[in-house]
Amino acid sequence: MRFFGHVVINLLVIVTSLIGIELFSFLYLFVDNLAAGQPVKSAYISTVKLNPVFSPRLFFGNYDPLHRQYLEPDRKFDSLIVNKWGFIGNGHDDRLLDRFPDKPRGVYRIVLFGGSSGAGVGASSNASTIAAQLEKTLNAHARHPTSSRFQVLNYGIPGSYTFYELTKYVAEASYLRPDLVVFLDGWNDFITHVMESSRFHVPHGMVNWDYLAHQYFELLHGVTVAPDPPPHIFTWSYIVAKKLTTHLIAPQDGAAQVNRLKVYEHHPLFDFSAHIMQDAAFPGNVYSTNAEAMAAFSIAKGITFLHYLQPYPQLGKILTSAEVTAIEELHAQYEHTYGPDWALSVFTRRLNEAYIRFQTVQAELAEKYKTKPHVKFYDITNVFSDIRERTYADIIHYNDRGQELLARRIGSDIQAVIERPR
Numbered sequence: 292m293r294f295f296g297h298v299v300i301n302l303l304v305i306v307t308s309l310i311g312i313e314l315f316s317f318l319y320l321f322v323d324n325l326a327a328g329q330p331v332k333s334a335y336i337s338t339v340k341l342n343p344v345f346s347p348r349l350f351f352g353n354y355d356p357l358h359r360q361y362l363e364p365d366r367k368f369d370s371l372i373v374n375k376w377g378f379i380g381n382g383h384d385d386r387l388l389d390r391f392p393d394k395p396r397g398v399y400r401i402v403l404f405g406g407s408s409g410a411g412v413g414a415s416s417n418a419s420t421i422a423a424q425l426e427k428t429l430n431a432h433a434r435h436p437t438s439s440r441f442q443v444l445n446y447g448i449p450g451s452y453t454f455y456e457l458t459k460y461v462a463e464a465s466y467l468r469p470d471l472v473v474f475l476d477g478w479n480d481f482i483t484h485v486m487e488s489s490r491f492h493v494p495h496g497m498v499n500w501d502y503l504a505h506q507y508f509e510l511l512h513g514v515t516v517a518p519d520p521p522p523h524i525f526t527w528s529y530i531v532a533k534k535l536t537t538h539l540i541a542p543q544d545g546a547a548q549v550n551r552l553k554v555y556e557h558h559p560l561f562d563f564s565a566h567i568m569q570d571a572a573f574p575g576n577v578y579s580t581n582a583e584a585m586a587a588f589s590i591a592k593g594i595t596f597l598h599y600l601q602p603y604p605q606l607g608k609i610l611t612s613a614e615v616t617a618i619e620e621l622h623a624q625y626e627h628t629y630g631p632d633w634a635l636s637v638f639t640r641r642l643n644e645a646y647i648r649f650q651t652v653q654a655e656l657a658e659k660y661k662t663k664p665h666v667k668f669y670d671i672t673n674v675f676s677d678i679r680e681r682t683y684a685d686i687i688h689y690n691d692r693g694q695e696l697l698a699r700r701i702g703s704d705i706q707a708v709i710e711r712p713r
Contacts, residue, residue, distance in 0.1 A: 309525065316527035337624070342526040358459055359503040362448060369412050371420070379410055379445045381426055382417030388426065388442045394468045399438035401425070401705070402446050402464050404456040405475035408601065410447025413688030420445060421475070421689075424698035425705075433706045438470075452479035453581030454499040460585055471595040471709070473701060474585065476578070477672075478603055478687045481645040484574045489632035493555055498564045498577065512554045575648030583656060586666050595665040595708055597701070600653045600672055604683045605639050606646060607673035617685045646672065664711040667704065674700055 317338060324334035355361045362373045374380040376391055387395055394400050403409060403422045411420025418424075422445035429441035446464055448455075453476050460472065479501070488496045491505050500508075509515045521529045555561050567573060582598050589596035604610055604618055618635065625633035632638070650670055657668040674696065675682050682693030689697060 309528075313525055313528050316531040319531055320527055338527070341521065341530055343521065343523055354507075357462055358455060359501070359507065360448065360450070368410075370415060371411055371417050379420065379422070379447070380417055381420070381423035381443065381445065383423075387440060390442075391444070392467055395440075395442070397437075397439045398442045399435050399440070399471070399709075400467065400469045401429075401441065401443045401471045401473060402460075402467060402469045403443055403473045403475070404451065404460065404464075405447040405601070406451040406479040407447070407449035408478065408688050409451070409475040410445060410449065411694065412449065413684035413690050414694050415691050419691040419694055421694045421698050421701070422447070424695050425473075425702055428698055428702040429705065433702065433709070435709055444469075447475075450479060450501055450503065452476065452483050452501060453578055453585070454483075455501065457581050457585050457588075461588060465588070465592060465594075469594055471597065471705065472585075472589060473705075474582070474596075474598045475601045475697075476582070476598065477601045477646065477649055480578045480581075480649070481574065481642055484577055485641055485645050486632065486638075490629050491551075493552065495565050495568050497555075497558075497560050498567065499581075500560075508558075509551065509554070514551045514554050572648055574645045575652045578649055579652035579656060582652075582668070586656070586660065586668075590663065590666060593713075596667070597704060597708065598653075598656075598668045599701070600646075600649055600668075600670045602672045602674050603642065603646070603687055605642065608675040608682070609679065610683070611679075611681045613681050614683045617683070621685050665708060665713060667708060669704065671697075671700060 320341065321334055321338045324337050325331065353361050353363050362368060362377050362379070364373055364375045364377045366373050368379070371379050372382075380389070383389070387398065390398075403425070405421075409421060411417070411422065414420045422443045426441060426443035429443070433441060435441070444464075444467065446459065448459075451459070453474075456474055456476070464472070483499070483501045484496060487500065487502060487505060488494065490502070491509070497504070506515070570576070586596050586598065602608070604614060610618075622633065622635040622638060625638070626635075632641075650672065653668050653670045657670075660666040660668065675693065678692075678696065680692060682689055682696065684690045684693075
């Protein structure tokens, strides 16, 4: 009996010690995030999400050989639910409007493309996304001569930009027999064509290579390795131990960076990209080329095409204090993770420069296609200029109110376009 008691006491001591070590490790990582400049709430959430129980993720998302990533069916993404077909549904149980992939008779089908902001990140639920509110608005107010209902399919996906959308449109969405397509672009094209080089520490970017293209390229060429995921239990202890031992036995000597550059330099697109990226107008040129390719494909297929240059917080709106705080907090994390180019002031200056070029080419495309009544290019960067309430959830995503206002604007444009005969 005495032996059994000693065993129980020893087990309690071991368990208590392990729990204490785990709590101390959590606190260590939390303080480390605070020291890096993260606000208290953000630092806490970041630390919690190191545990895969609270943030289940696959390496670089879900790999797609054509589009580089896809949304996993029947899973939650942020506050949104991905349906069984791999896109974000509109949060209703209307059997007709939920029909997919077959197009129901009498339904006017719209496909909405965009990045995470177009997909609805920032909305409180599926029913509050741009796509869902657009569908609701059109069915309440719009009229079409041959269709009785409007269906909006949400093909937004995080990180999506014009070239990704072009491939998704041609290779997949065109087979859904859409009557009209909507593209919401700008932000991710800036990230892809201006910021990726600083994120990956190379002299310049690669034409039409986004974050995932760089990640997979480096992984497959041995520049990086797939991360060793932490265990579901004793997560924070594992991370601290690994962090400390890595620091002690593997000091940085620059060899990895040299290897990275050699791998990139071996790729023929590297020198080609350096040549064409010397032109200051490059971000606008590649944005224009991709957008115009989508427009040309739409004309060839007889699909109505609407392309929007999306709004962002630092342009065209007086921000609320909550919006300013959200932007500052997220940029503090970005600067800590990716370096000084992602600091708010530097990032904003480069973003504004890129958007000036985007606005120029958007206006040029609108003028070029003005005789095509079913091909439209819109600059809606000032859509929130008269709004004093909060519309942004963070540096680019829109809250429920912002998504509602965008849906209204797009809905009015759609109504105007479909009233014109082909």
